[in-house]
Amino acid sequence: MKRLLLHICCGPCSITTLTTLLDQGLEVTGLFYNPNIHPLTEYVKRRDGCLDVAGRLGVPVIVKDDEYDPQAWFRDMAYREANRCFHCYARRLERTAAIAKRGGFDAFSTTLLYSKHQKHDAIAALGRDMESPKTRFHYHDFREGWSEGIETSKDWGIYRQQYCGCLYSENERYARELGKKS
Template sequence: MGVGRIPLLLHACCGPCSLEPLRLLREEGFEPTICWSNPNIQPREEHNLRLATLREWARDVARVDVVVAGDDRDLWERAVAPHGFDRAARCRACYALRLAEACRVARERGFAHVSTTLVVSPYQLFDTCRDVLGRLAASWGLEMVWRDFRAWYPEATARSRELGMYRQSYCGCRFSAAEATIGRHEARDARKAARAARHA
């Protein structure tokens, strides 16, 4: 660890979303350790692929330690899945489950600061995530390090492509996979309708 740097446990949802938060937090003087707790990712093969992508980058490129914390998929089914396609309630419960585990690990390992890569993506529920992590951090006696990383999403996209990292096309759960597919179909239909209107 660098002398004078501030240890921080950084919950990470995947490799590509970790690139910019890690860089920016290091620039600020933090020394992040990454914490993986993502039992939301389905199917299991997808979960394993995202974790392997993160670990390879962490080891070979970023040189950052990764703690693989609890990944209780049964708990996710009980606590999150019943919200189904109610996205606001579902994502709040999902953030709560994953970030609670990160806070538990932070406390157990003596970190005073905790953060998450989740909000580099403009597709996440920014205010909900801040609310959830803020409450959890306070309850565990930790300081939440909250930054708006969304402006760096295009940079994260470009850098992850350059590095040849696996990039997923949906957030993680089966509901988000269905929502992403519907969104892509809607966008395609809108493009077709616009083309047809131009040629009418």
């Protein structure tokens, strides 16, 4: 059975992704590596949602809490905020590919391919750039299971986030609150 390392961004995005990969006959291990999620309390909620889903599906998860370093992330994004998503995807996929190679996995992939809100083609291209002969990028358009994933996450009571992850995206999500008086 082929071993695949799946980068997981949150609980809801992992449901359809994991069930699809398991149905494809892959032996899946999750990787929670997301230094882009701010603040820390939000990171913890998404991490725990990921672990809840993985536990229900019997999938082990490597958690990189020790690499949660917002300062390093902000330094990395400085002066390229306008193109930050590309660098954010690249950083997470690079780390996933490196851990997959070192761990002897046959393939790696990411739950970012599930989201209709992300730049799907850019993520797929980055993944292909980072594959190697022994550790391939496993592409699948998980967006086809979008509605099913949402419904199951609600049924299971998995934490559902209100913004993509970084402080910039949180500001964009709630910008309309500025200037309002309570």
